[in-house]
Amino acid sequence: MDLGLTNKTALVTGGTKGIGKAIAVAFAAEGTNVVICGRGEEALNEARKEIEHNGGTVLAVQADLSKQSDVDQLISAAIDRFKSIDILVNNAGIVAGFDDFESIDIEEWQELFNVNLFGTVRVTKAVIPFMKKSGFGRIINISSESGVQPDPFMPHYNASKAALINFTKSLSKAYAAQGILVNTVSPAFIMTPLLENLLQDNARKQNIEFEEAIQQFLREKRPHIEVKRPGKVEEVASAVLYLASTQASFINGVNLRVDGGSVASQ
Structure with missing residues (x-):
């Protein structure tokens, strides 16, 4: 199946490890130009080398998405290098422990939302004008099963992922007529390095x-x-690539759960 991703440009936030790196590697294998960002310079360089080793063309930018200045620099660097951003995968996010509601102070809620939700909002707001200009765009937000079926712990994380799903649906209604399709992918129990260590x-x-x-x-x-x-x-990467592809041109506003059946409802 031709996914129509050759020579497109994809920005993958949080693309230095785990799910984000797998997505970036998969795009590169399809001939897509890849932009990755992360906060850690060492992890960023390692991911860049791995993608290049697999034949991909990649730009790696150190950025903290909780800071608007870093987002501006990220988008500017991507446009300078590749002239467009056709695909945006909002993968960057943090998990702040398995705490219960009463033990989490308001500052922790604000810090987590500033990355998981508002980081996505900042990057998306910066990218959409370029997609509108070209008349083509794919935005995939990485949420979680916790956004649909939350655990009794980590309520701030669960709420941030639910907000992403709602944000996706809203944007999918606002921009589809301009050629920009917006969808969510919600993984569950994926063997990332973080989970393996745990x-x-x-x-x-x-x-x-x-x-x-x-x-x-x-x-x-x-x-x-x-x-x-x-x-x-x-x-997870396979699901993201399909939604980013020209083959998914009539899919908009969905929450595609990659969860092995974990969410115990439709």
Whole structure:
């Protein structure tokens, strides 16, 4: 299937590791120009080298999306290099621990929303004028199953991901007639380096095998994942690439859950 992504330009925020890096690598494999950003210089350089090693053309920009000045510099650098931004994947986000509501102060809520929601708003607001000018755009916001089926803990994270889904739907109604399609991808229990480290730590603490730690997490925390395994970052990337492609030209405003059946409703 020809995805029509060759020579397009994709900006992937938080593209230095985990799901974001997998998305960036997948775009590069399709002949897409890739712009990645992240806050850590070392991780940014490692991701850039990996994408280039796989034959991709990549621009890596250090940026903190909670700062408007960094967003402005990011977009300016991308336009200077590639002249357009055809695809935006808003992947950057933070998780601030598995705390309960009463233990989270308002400053933590504000910090998390400033990245997870307002970082996405800042970048999207900066990119849309270029998409409007070209008459083509794909925006994919990376949310989470927690935005639909929240846990009793991390209410600030859950709420930020729910806000992303709502933000997506609003934009999908506002810009579709101008050739800009906006969708959400919501992963669940994806084996990122962060999750792998957490499960490895749980295995060591309980003196059990890593695979048993995975199955324990599935039983206790994600019993509705019917495929009975974690997802792969590449499986999320495949969903993103399809929504970004010309093949998905009649898909707009959806929340595509890549969750193995984890959300226990339609």
